[in-house]
Amino acid sequence: MISFINVLVNGLLLGGIYAITAMGLSLQYGVARILNIAHGEFIMVGAFLTFVLHTKLGINPLFGLAVAGPVLFVVGYLIQRILFKTLKDRTPTPAAFEGSSMLMAFGILFVVQSIAIFIWGTNVQGYSYLAYSVYLGDIRFSVNRLVILVISVLICLLFYLFLTRTRTGKAIRAASQDPDAAGLMGVNINRMLALCFAFGAMMAGFAGMLISMVFPIYTTMGMQYTIIAIIVVVLGGLGSIPGSMIGGFLLGIFSAIVSAKDPGLTMAAYYLLFLVLLLVKPSGIFGR
Amino acid sequence: MKLLMLEVKDLNVAYGNVQVLWDVSLNVAEGEIVVLLGANGAGKTTLLNAITGLVRPLGGNVSFLGRDITGLPPNEIVEHGIAYLPEGGRLFPDMSVQENLEMGSYLKNNWKIRKNRLEYVYNVFPRLKERRKQLAKTLSGGERQMLAMGRCLMSNPKMGFFDELSYGLAPKLVKEAFAMLKSLRDLGLTIFLIEQNANQSLEIADRAYVLENGRIVNSGTANELLHSDHIRKAYLGL
Numbered sequence: 001m002i003s004f005i006n007v008l009v010n011g012l013l014l015g016g017i018y019a020i021t022a023m024g025l026s027l028q029y030g031v032a033r034i035l036n037i038a039h040g041e042f043i044m045v046g047a048f049l050t051f052v053l054h055t056k057l058g059i060n061p062l063f064g065l066a067v068a069g070p071v072l073f074v075v076g077y078l079i080q081r082i083l084f085k086t087l088k089d090r091t092p093t094p095a096a097f098e099g100s101s102m103l104m105a106f107g108i109l110f111v112v113q114s115i116a117i118f119i120w121g122t123n124v125q126g127y128s129y130l131a132y133s134v135y136l137g138d139i140r141f142s143v144n145r146l147v148i149l150v151i152s153v154l155i156c157l158l159f160y161l162f163l164t165r166t167r168t169g170k171a172i173r174a175a176s177q178d179p180d181a182a183g184l185m186g187v188n189i190n191r192m193l194a195l196c197f198a199f200g201a202m203m204a205g206f207a208g209m210l211i212s213m214v215f216p217i218y219t220t221m222g223m224q225y226t227i228i229a230i231i232v233v234v235l236g237g238l239g240s241i242p243g244s245m246i247g248g249f250l251l252g253i254f255s256a257i258v259s260a261k262d263p264g265l266t267m268a269a270y271y272l273l274f275l276v277l278l279l280v281k282p283s284g285i286f287g288r
Numbered sequence: 289m290k291l292l293m294l295e296v297k298d299l300n301v302a303y304g305n306v307q308v309l310w311d312v313s314l315n316v317a318e319g320e321i322v323v324l325l326g327a328n329g330a331g332k333t334t335l336l337n338a339i340t341g342l343v344r345p346l347g348g349n350v351s352f353l354g355r356d357i358t359g360l361p362p363n364e365i366v367e368h369g370i371a372y373l374p375e376g377g378r379l380f381p382d383m384s385v386q387e388n389l390e391m392g393s394y395l396k397n398n399w400k401i402r403k404n405r406l407e408y409v410y411n412v413f414p415r416l417k418e419r420r421k422q423l424a425k426t427l428s429g430g431e432r433q434m435l436a437m438g439r440c441l442m443s444n445p446k447m448g449f450f451d452e453l454s455y456g457l458a459p460k461l462v463k464e465a466f467a468m469l470k471s472l473r474d475l476g477l478t479i480f481l482i483e484q485n486a487n488q489s490l491e492i493a494d495r496a497y498v499l500e501n502g503r504i505v506n507s508g509t510a511n512e513l514l515h516s517d518h519i520r521k522a523y524l525g526l
Binding site for chain 2: 167170171173174177178180181182184185186187188189
């Protein structure tokens with residue numbers, strides 16, 4: 001029983017990271033129609049920014065939230081405005097844009113990764129922060145994972161409130177459901193697309209910072225997280241932000257259960273789940 | 289002489305190499321209901337899309353209250369006081385009734401007074417108030433029509449453009465929809481609508497234009513058109 005609770009808690013902790021990662025991808029795909037294959041690279045940059053600030057300048061990793069998030073927000077905004085917007089203007093149909101934007105994201109992936117390798121090399125890096133355990137009854141928690149869970153739940157909550165309570169948040173949701181109709185309401189669609197891509201990159205920055213606190217980081221770590229994000233997005237339903245949040249936690253728990261049996265099987269189990277989902281319920285749990 | 293609200297001059301529109309509209313000219317004065325009749329594929333929706341900024345015209349111009357609005361993007365067109373109800377309503381399906389209405393007040397100045405506008409719209413359509421927390425996709429056909437109209441009113445527009453109000457509605461609901469339209473005019477809205485349903489739309493309209501194969505082929509008061517041989521044969525089936 002205790003070991004089961006432990007697995008569940010571990011799953012929730014991991015799930016928080018997955019949820020944030022997937023929310024970012026979901027925003028970029030659901031609204032901006034960009035399947036951002038380079039999402040994991042933004043996560044990697046967020047992780048390394050936090051790592052460098054902590055190990056070279058002694059800045060608290062939690063402060064990395066205030067650096068990695070905003071930096072990647074600006075980078076994401078510029079990338080959408082300069083690269084994807086230009087591409088979109090030159091692409092005749094939305095369907096063609098989905099294809100060509102994915103290729104462009106591939107390009108961004110390799111550029112970002114190569115530059116990162118040039119700067120930081122290919123070694124596995126890491127640091128230790130709040131890496132001790134506390135006991136609640138008989139259950140052992142590592143403190144940094146608890147901190148991560150709290151932060152990720154907070155980020156999810158705040159972002160959900162932003163989407164449901166504010167004028168810009170509502171405009172983002174409207175634009176994801178019907179961009180033309182949103183334009184008729186006075187929403188500047190181009191601005192929304194850039195904003196959504198930027199928020200997606202910001203989420204990647206947050207996720208990278210959280211990942212760097214508990215996992216080893218390396219410059220080629222991105223692809224793994226991109227794939228996890230895609231699985232979660234499909235699990236929760238394409239374009240559904242609450243779906244991505246809940247899907248993230250579900251996949252986290254699933255992964256904890258599998259890796260309690262044998263950690264080596266985790267990735268295989270992910271793909272198996274992904275395939276089953278595509279066959280049985282391709283629209284996802286909360287899909288339209 | 290009434291104030292001229294909308295003036296379209298020699299508008300030409302093409303999708304790629306296919307020209308859809310040729311030299312379309314028309315005008316709408318303040319407080320009028322003007323209907324544009326035409327069969328499927330005549331280019332009616334294209335005309336509305338060109339006026340409201342969803343499609344850029346090849347040539348010609350559109351002016352609203354004396355200001356040139358040709359080729360402006362939709363979000364800037366709205367700022368001039370134009371509301372467009374596209375075919376099928378184009379509601380935001382996964383947002384609540386109230387959120388759909390709020391989106392109608394998206395422009396900064398309207399957003400500040402959205403509570404007042406909501407009250408106003410709920411007064412016009414009390415049914416929407418009962419359903420305000422429901423998702424738009426769960427509404428009935430008639431309620432969707434109300435919501436789409438209500439959303440138009442949220443921006444406090446001077447003029448409303450309505451695309452195929454009768455489309456996909458049961459005959460009883462079509463009657464209701466046109467009745468609603470008439471009451472919107474009584475509330476001060478100038479109305480331009482495009483329709484295949486000539487019978488009912490001519491009943492509420494002041495004037496009408498007829499669009500065939502991308503050209504205006506006939507125009508006049510609703511009464512004149514109701515009695516013209518061409519209209520009786522082609523659109524009224526008499």
